[in-house]
Amino acid sequence: MKGRGKTEDGGGGARWLTTFNDMMTLLMVFFVLLFSMARTDITKLKQFQVSIMKGLGVLEKGEGAAFGLIESFGDKGQYKATVKGRLIPEGEELIEDYMKSxxxxxxxxxxxxxxxxxxxxxxxxxxxSGSADISPEAVPFLKKILKIIQASSCPVRVEGHTDNVPISTEKFPSNWELSTTRAVNIVRFFCERGNIAPERLSAVGYGELRPLASNDTAEGRARNRRVEIILIESEEE
Structure with a gap:
């Protein structure tokens, strides 16, 4: 008799837990629907859903779940899919194709x-060497990069970098001026050749202050003489 009583108590506890889980799931859906009635920021909605799912223990084994609910809200034309929980903006597949080219x-x-x-x-x-004028041979290459920028909608920052070999001319008193002018000229190229909105673009020059390699070797100096084009998709603080 005692053994049967324990079994019945255990079964009742399991049934209670099932009811509780059903109730919490309904509450989650209810709050997501309420949240979506306002003008929804898709990133905030994602964060909101993650916090709810964590609270319910859905993501206890990791955050690799697909966020299917998110794709039901917001501007459907803005996002196409999710990959490992990351929202994929429309046009990104085209960007990847251009990068492969x-x-x-x-x-x-x-x-x-x-x-x-x-x-x-x-x-x-x-x-x-020592010039900030874009060489004619670089134009076809920059046009390919321009297609990547045209296919995206995120801000783009162009950074100029040099090695530590000093320069001192009337036009470029230091590597700061040289690297900055190079970045500005590429930004101007994107604006004039690709009709990119100027407010999307920014230019900055770091001179020799952010090397990727040691300037003690010719190979290192060659690696440091570079331009970086950054598609900024991280959230601004």
């Missing part, structure tokens, strides 16, 4: 810094 070039390197995509361009392929 650049793989044949030896003067470009692709990096991913957080959510930002970075194209590291060999400075020697863009400019003559």
């Amino acid at each position: 650049l793989e044949a070039f030896n003067n470009v390197e692709f990096q991913l810094r957080g959510n930002d995509r970075v194209l590291v361009l060999d400075g020697a392929a863009l400019f003559e």
Whole structure:
């Protein structure tokens, strides 16, 4: 008799837990629907859903779940799919295709810094030594990069970098002026050739202050003479 009583108590506890889980699931759906009635920021909705799912223990084994509910809200034309919980903006597949078309070039390197995509361009392929004028040979290459920018809608920052070999001319008193002018000229190229909105673009020059390699070797100095084009997809604080 005692054994049967324990079994019945255990069964009652399990039934209570099932009812509780059903109630919490309904509450989650209810709050998501309320949240969506306002003008929804898709990123905030994602964060909201993650917090709810964590609270229910849905993501206890990791955050690799697909966020299917998110795709039911907001501007459906803005996002196409989710991959490993990351929202994929419409047009990104086209961007990836354009990036693959650049793989044949030896003067470009692709990096991913957080959510930002970075194209590291060999400075020697863009400019003559000591010059900030874009070489004619670089124009077809920059046009391919321009297609990537046109296919996206995120802000783009162009950074100029040099090695530590000093320069002192009337036009470029230091590497700061040289690197900044190079970045500005590429931004101007994107605006004039691609009709990119100027407010999407920014230019900055770091001179020799942010090297990727040691300046003690010719190979290191060549690597440091570069232009970085950054597609900024990380959230601004």
